[in-house]
Amino acid sequence: MKELQEILSSSKHILPEWILILGILLLVIIISFQKKDSKWPYRFSFLLVLTYTFTATYFYENLPSEGLKLYGNLLLVDQTSLFFKQLVSISTIIFLIHGRLFKYKFDGEIYFLILCVLLGLSFLAMTTHFLVIYVSIELVSIASYVLVATKNEKTNFEAAIKYLIFGATSSAIMLYGISLFYGMGHVLNFAEQTFSASISSNSPLVLQIVSFLFLGGLFFKIAAAPFHSWVPDVYEVTSTPVISYLSFAPKAVGVLVVARVIQANFAELNAVVLLIIFVSLIVGNLAALWQTNLKRMLGYSGIAQAGFILIGVLKGPQTDFYGAFFYLLTYLPITMGAFFLADLLKKQSGSDEIEDFKGIGQKNIFMGLNAVIIMMALVGLPPTIGFMAKLMVFSYIINLGEDMHSSVYYGLLIFGLMNAAISIYYYLKVPYFMLIKKSYNQPRYNPDFFLTLVLTYFSIALIIFFLYPDFGTEWVRKVLF
Structure with missing residues (x-):
């Protein structure tokens, strides 16, 4: 009963994400019943992102300075996470305007995938929990792979496969690092004091190596070397509005998570x-x-x-x-x-x-x-x-x-x-x-x-x-x- 009350209480504080989730489900229905060249998916997506941006800006006016810990410390809503959600939503609006001005004939599925990336980044900005980070990155990554492959051309398929292979490898390395951290400390939230105390008995070199494994997935989204091999081919063949969005949004939130890891100070990184x-x-x-x-x-x-x-x-x-x-x-x-x-x-x-x-x-x-x-x-x-x-x-x-x-x-x-x-x-x-x-x-x-x-x-x-x-x-x- 206590857990149910925690879920219900926490759900009231993530209204922007609920709007986005329900909007994505409604967009799927619109895409299913509209003609291929219909403008409704674009119009609905634009309205949904504007609503999300407005809600994320004004819904948290009385947010406490220390933020809100939700769902048993799975999510953290603070001013920093709101700032990055606003940046990502603004970049989504620019993507929609860019595509419209250049008269790109995007199928409705493109808008669905972009909104999935936005949803994944929104949750990624609000967490210090290993599993939420992993699931959010996977949502962003899978949608990104498909976005690259949406143009029905050989070069796009080749770039998407390269993107997928490097992304899957980085995710596997990241998950391995998470498993090692859990084995050391039996805690999945790296911002908790108990996590730092639990892993402090290990040598600094071991903590640096495991941290590097965990950060691999984040460096992949940031497009930092040596996790960069996918970049040139993907940038060259992907539609310009799409790669414009992917060049900024995942990088911004990825840097935020790296900053949260550094701030937790559980290892000298x-x-x-x-x-x-x-x-x-x-x-x-x-x-x-x-x-x-x-x-x-x-x-x-x-x-x-x-x-x-x-x-x-x-x-x-x-x-x-x-x-x-x-x-x-x-x-x-x-x-x-x-x-x-x-x-x-x-x-x-x-x-x-x-x-x-x-x-x-x-x-x-x-x-x-x-x-x-x-x-x-x-x-x-x-x-x-x-x-x-x-x-x-x-x-x-x-x-x-x-x-x-x-x-x-x-x-x-x-x-x-x-x-x-x-x-x-x-x-x-x-x-x-x-x-x-x-x-x-x-x-x-x-x-x-x-x-x-x-x-x-x-x-x-x-x-x-x-x-x-x-x-x-x-x-x-x-x-x-």
Whole structure:
């Protein structure tokens, strides 16, 4: 009876998720009885995501500062989880708008899968329980595999199979790590004090190895090296709105769970995270240098970006993860703006190859200027919000070096700055070809000024947030651990 009361009491506090679950079930009915080219699945999905976003924002106005522990400590609703749910829901809205503006003829099943990803990420943002983390990641992963394979082409099937194989392997390694933790401590919630006390008798090296096994599944979703092999092929062949969404949403919530693991402080994980950061920066940046396909380049650069984000979750005497959370907030308009630009360039040139973008910026100067701003934001140059994000994480490294009295962090600072400098070449290559190079074959070109105007909103946001960053900084400060 007590357990039933706990379930009923907890269920009242996850209204956004109930709305999403019921909406997904209703969407299945709509898809089943509507014609193939019906617009109702899109309209219903858009309304459902707006309702979810509104509810997730205003339903928890009187949330206690310590948060709410639900279902016997399976879920934790706090300001941090709400922040990430809002970010993911905003990215879902951008996905829906992106697909609509470019007139993608998505089947209703695509919207069903995207909403399943949103549901999985919503629960993943609200937990420190091993099994809930695993089930949520599997929901996100399985939906992602199918999303990649939805285009009925051989290249998509090959990319989806590679994605599935690496994802299944990472999940198996993660589950093995969870089983070892449970064998050590007989507790499945890593945030509980009893968990730390139970596993403390093991050697630090053993705890680091088991933690690395557990974090493998999260690093896979973040697209951090060496869990990155699926990235280039998946990015290249997947529909641009879909990969735009998958490039941000799972990465954001994956970083949140890594931050929760670090904050639990049951093992010294800086060495593990440092290894992932160094490998991600060098692999992502060096591989991106040689890419001729824009979407593959954005895929490899996303690996390097994961390395920069993870700098903000390194453990120090006064860790609050401000740098990582602020970076993710800025990464939303930057990365989704970059994929919007990629889709617009493909529409104008008929290709994702950077060579084919020659002269486009000369014929549409506003599009060329937008490309300059968005790519500068990815590099981290002023006057864009990307500069503020890079500044936050690099400042954090300096503070860590002073607090921890370790030269490793100063080495990371130099290494990070060098990699940021390397990224200038491949990011600015895009506007260089658009604005400086001339096209010899003069491809057919029909400038779409409305889509260019929409792209301009991304660019304006990146500059305004640089000039007036207080909105972002205050929002992030309210949700820190």
